[in-house]
Amino acid sequence: MNVTTDLSGVIASGMCIGCGACEMADPSVSVTLNSKKLIFEPSSFGSQAAADVCPAISVDYEGLQNYLFPQSKIGPFGVVRSVHLSQSTNMDRNVKASSGGLIKEVLRSLIANNEVDGVIALDHVDGIDFSARLVTTADDIDTLPGSIYHNLKQTSALTILRDTPGRFAIVAIPCELEGLYSWVYQQAPELREKIVLSVGLLCGWQYSHHSINAMGEYLGYDPADIADISYRGGGPVGKLTVTTRDGEVFSASRRVDFGYQVAFDRHFNTNRCHVCVNHSNFLADLVVGDAWLPSTVFTKTGVSLVVCRTEFAEQTLARLVADGSCVSLQVTEEEIRESQTDRVVFGEFAYAYADFLRELGLHTPTLIGPNAGHGQLKPRRQVAKFHRELVRKQALMANRRYRYLKYRKGTLELRAYIMRYVRWFMVRIVRIKSLSGQRKEIGRDSFSGFR
Ligand SMILES: Cc1cc2nc3c(=O)[nH]c(=O)nc-3n(C[C@H](O)[C@H](O)[C@H](O)COP(=O)(O)OP(=O)(O)OC[C@H]3O[C@@H](n4cnc5c(N)ncnc54)[C@H](O)[C@@H]3O)c2cc1C
Numbered sequence: 001m002n003v004t005t006d007l008s009g010v011i012a013s014g015m016c017i018g019c020g021a022c023e024m025a026d027p028s029v030s031v032t033l034n035s036k037k038l039i040f041e042p043s044s045f046g047s048q049a050a051a052d053v054c055p056a057i058s059v060d061y062e063g064l065q066n067y068l069f070p071q072s073k074i075g076p077f078g079v080v081r082s083v084h085l086s087q088s089t090n091m092d093r094n095v096k097a098s099s100g101g102l103i104k105e106v107l108r109s110l111i112a113n114n115e116v117d118g119v120i121a122l123d124h125v126d127g128i129d130f131s132a133r134l135v136t137t138a139d140d141i142d143t144l145p146g147s148i149y150h151n152l153k154q155t156s157a158l159t160i161l162r163d164t165p166g167r168f169a170i171v172a173i174p175c176e177l178e179g180l181y182s183w184v185y186q187q188a189p190e191l192r193e194k195i196v197l198s199v200g201l202l203c204g205w206q207y208s209h210h211s212i213n214a215m216g217e218y219l220g221y222d223p224a225d226i227a228d229i230s231y232r233g234g235g236p237v238g239k240l241t242v243t244t245r246d247g248e249v250f251s252a253s254r255r256v257d258f259g260y261q262v263a264f265d266r267h268f269n270t271n272r273c274h275v276c277v278n279h280s281n282f283l284a285d286l287v288v289g290d291a292w293l294p295s296t297v298f299t300k301t302g303v304s305l306v307v308c309r310t311e312f313a314e315q316t317l318a319r320l321v322a323d324g325s326c327v328s329l330q331v332t333e334e335e336i337r338e339s340q341t342d343r344v345v346f347g348e349f350a351y352a353y354a355d356f357l358r359e360l361g362l363h364t365p366t367l368i369g370p371n372a373g374h375g376q377l378k379p380r381r382q383v384a385k386f387h388r389e390l391v392r393k394q395a396l397m398a399n400r401r402y403r404y405l406k407y408r409k410g411t412l413e414l415r416a417y418i419m420r421y422v423r424w425f426m427v428r429i430v431r432i433k434s435l436s437g438q439r440k441e442i443g444r445d446s447f448s449g450f451r
Helices: 008-013 021-025 048-052 061-068 091-096 102-112 155-163 174-187 189-194 210-219 258-263 271-275 311-322 334-340 348-359 380-398 402-410 414-429
Strands: 031-033 040-042 082-088 118-126 129-135 168-172 195-201 226-230 239-244 249-253 286-290 304-308 326-331
Touching: 008 040, 021 048, 021 155, 021 174, 048 174, 061 174, 082 091, 082 102, 082 311, 082 334, 102 118, 102 168, 102 195, 102 286, 102 304, 102 311, 118 155, 129 155, 155 168, 155 174, 155 189, 168 174, 174 189, 174 195, 189 195, 195 311, 210 239, 210 249, 210 258, 210 402, 249 258, 258 402, 271 348, 286 311, 286 334, 304 311, 304 334, 311 326, 348 380, 380 402, 402 414
Parallel strands: 118 168, 168 195, 195 286
Antiparallel strands: 031 040, 082 304, 082 326, 118 129, 226 239, 239 249, 286 304
16 A cells, blocks of 8 residues: 555646546546646546555556466566567458557457457547457457557446456556556455456557647648547558548658657657556566567568466467467567667666656656666666656647657757667667677577468
């Protein structure tokens, strides 16, 4: 139990992530969109019960991991039984998916084998609104979207879990599972046994809706006219695609479009992402992310990085390989590190930035994950500079100065912007780490059967 008595600090700091646990714990709380910050947050301070389950106040990673994975060894990547690179063998499913299409294969298989009565997963509602839905047939799984990167209210996943009898698989980003399990563990333990498998996404960040508005100015759509939005699909990196109500389609390459680099840089993230240490989704049974590795650069359709934290997760993956729905290659934890970078998997920036915010006396969530102490904290001057930039750029966003933010990226921030591409090229294409003997890449012949 924490000493914070309500959600006032969360609201003042803009640290809410929209998981909805507070609404479940305290029905007087309602999570709504803040019209200036363009993130979801509680509209009132709520009670101690709400504060106790809020991941923007604290998360008991050790207690929750012991609760979910009893007697398992906890390492810097959480509880890890095995790590894999995997890809759906269904071309269409793989191309439409965000990485290797593995999640949809897992969900389809659980339903087809009657291991769950349904899947609780995010689906499109309307415009930029997405919400969890109960899916009960394997074919319906293919209608679910790929990764949605903007901030959402996730309460519907919790209400479906609470109100529907049955056994479920649930798909969620890390902070969503933090809220869900904090609430279940403390206040609704009877729900634990309803979750047969939690499928977690690796997650580096989500974005406030300022990103979508800024892209509207750069691409020429009105955000109020959006009928649908998608961020991935059509290849390993994919495009941002916005469809307006009159059927017009606007798209931008996520890797090279300059406007995209402005609107989706990390200053547009929700505030809590900057102190998040749970990129690896420590609470999910089966975790799926992108395999951003020199050895997978050849892929035409995307490869998933998969972490199995339970025996059932491993059995599910093995069955997909045995029935030909997936190809998979077992690798080591080193590939999680290389794919995602030490900066995020070990929270090198997040722990340093949290210390900095505490020094300033600002509300800072208590987040001490199993990765604490495994990376090299970023220097204070770097986090202080980031904080100055963040305050400045958030003021510009609040005043909708998106064009000026673009100009700023092309001038003041140009050096950092170019260096990002240089680093990507050196690591992924030139394979500088292998050339300098820092690591050994997986050989191309190990990927037989992958596209
Ligand atoms: C906000 C966010 C940040 C991410 N950051 C990283 C990262 O830094 N590194 C990395 O390797 N991978 C990251 N991922 C994961 C990656 O983008 C893919 O989602 C993942 O590899 C699964 O791909 P797939 O092809 O198996 O799934 P897909 O077939 O694309 O299926 C996606 C599934 O996720 C669900 N879903 C989509 N968006 C959300 C959401 N916002 N909240 C809850 N459920 C959702 C959908 O309902 C669907 O079931 C992130 C995903 C999200 C949503």
